[in-house]
Amino acid sequence: MTNALTIALITDDYAPAVTGVGVHVQKTAGELARRGLRVVVVTSRRRGQPAFEEKDGVRVHRVRCVSVQGFAQALPLPGELKTLFRDEGVRLVHFHYLGLMMLAGLRAARALGLTTLYTAHMTVDLLVQPLFMRPFRGLLTRLYFALLERLDQVLCPSAAQAERVSQFTIRPRVHRVPNPIEFAGGAAPGPRIDDRFTVLYVGRLGPEKNLGLLLRAFQIFAQKHPRAEVRIAGEGVMESEWRALAKSLGIAEQVHFLGRVPHDDLPRLYAACDVFFLPSVKEVLALVALEAMRCARPVLVTDRIACGPELVEEGESGWIVSADRPEEAAERLARLAADPALALRMGERGLARSRGYTLAAVGDQLEKIYANAVAPTPPPADLETEVRARRRGVCVFCGVGRLDEEVESRVFPAEVRHPTEEFFRLWRCRECLSLHAAAEVPTAEFEKRSPFLRRRLNFFNRRMFAGFHGFLGRLGVRREDALLIYGLRADLFKTVFEQRGQFPVDIVDLPMPGGLLASPPAKLHDVVVVMEYLECAEDPRPVLTFAARQLKPGGLLVIHTPDAEKIKLVPQESHRLYQPHRIHIAGAGILQRIVEKHGFRLRTIQHRNYMDTRWPFVNYRAFHELPRWGDGTLNAAIEFRWTHLRRAWWRLPWLVFLGLFGGWRGDRSNLIAVFEKTHDAAD
């Protein structure tokens, strides 16, 4: 045995590879071995293959496997990997495939105290693409992140993915390591000679590839460029559908489906196009776009793939176009067709950019990561430092509790339509029980599309707001008392309150709480209501300070907010967390402590929701049943339409029951806290 660092690469597929991951591991293994590392590959053994061989300096062990839908799934014997790792002197175990062998390998590595790494080639979105898998999306997502949590390091092919993974996970260090692109031919080809403008697509023909966009854009473009053509290389379940679409768009003659093209033939294909168009709405790191850049071709990608900006420098090496508006892509195609010099410039720019993705560049990076992984105190990688620094690590309420490995936390999916594909981790402060989003989320972006912004006054809303007004009345609020309401769509409250004779009502209706509180209304009020607002602020403390300053001595501060102490971090039917808009959720105890520090005395804390009334169908429980009728998001509850009834009609008796009686046993996971400003309160 030599002194070289020994790495085990664990992959269900290897040479002769049938998948992209298999090809990737094969190339990487060779490169690492050339650099003097001792590389052991563990893969599945198919008929006629030896259990062990050494090839190009790589030691390949093959274990028995079963075949699942044409894919080999390695199934090592119990203890087999442990023995293998020990005998080979392995120090690092690097996984490439989600599967049974990974689970066995993790156990073995743990038993031997080895460092573990995983390259996240696959995302949960890809796993749940077959329709029958869709219902398991939530479950798989949780399993996936639980699995990542067991690793020491996670390598992500794109920066966007690296950022996402570091949001979800606490333990593993996260790195961005692109998958290398290499062509058999190697060098980049020169400019085009053919005068026929050609748009190229390479990839599987799966639904997420969204080729409809390409075809529609091309149809618009082709009206002025009748000689232009499209080449589509790849096969998949959507082929017949897209052939039919091309036909119905009247461009069947210009659209050529080439079927599966061997990887070695791709450089020629790229070289023969004028622009590479990847209309996908989901990609981890679009290797094909990089390959096109490697061949000095301009690239179009859509605004729906997170790695878009990483791949394409907007207007420099291509464009990021709208996934919904084919006119935009058509216009880009027309610009390239009209200006060959621009196309050439863009291609060269792309070529320069693609150089960071060579096997040598990736090998450098991997070598560094491996060395750091076994070093006693590894220095952090740049991206990781950045992401971790931005993470909210300390409780904003008590300043004591911190996010660490031991803390209670869980990943939740978004509950609003935009962005339904996103997941967010919430953690609980051990000190004060408050809940916090683990990572920065661009809430300003989400707020713009908040379903609550579109809420209108209808019969139900009127009853709801009137019910809350009645509650204030029971607290002793008089009609002539000056009221100030902080909250999204506070204007709706104002309308209803004024109709009920409440004057004057001032409102602070800001889509983004916190940062915009710089100019509060000047006059003092008798009552300040902070309505579902505190929990949406980046920093809730100034919201409280500002609200407190608007009050006369003796005035009432009324806070409606979820109570973190009542929220269990399990997906449950009765409570919705309204992610990602809720950032810091206080518990009853810590809320009382903070507000009292500002010179307030607690009048009452009630576990109820302003939505709850004795009116039929005006209650929190019935409202939270509604998402099931639409698309499962809160938007569907707010925009409820009778046509939604078709979706879940069998639940109608339950909805009627909640509608009639839901208000009788109201929502306990929210609270209304009422504080009185003392006369000696400091400002």
Ligand SMILES: [Zn+2]
């Ligand atoms: Zn705390």
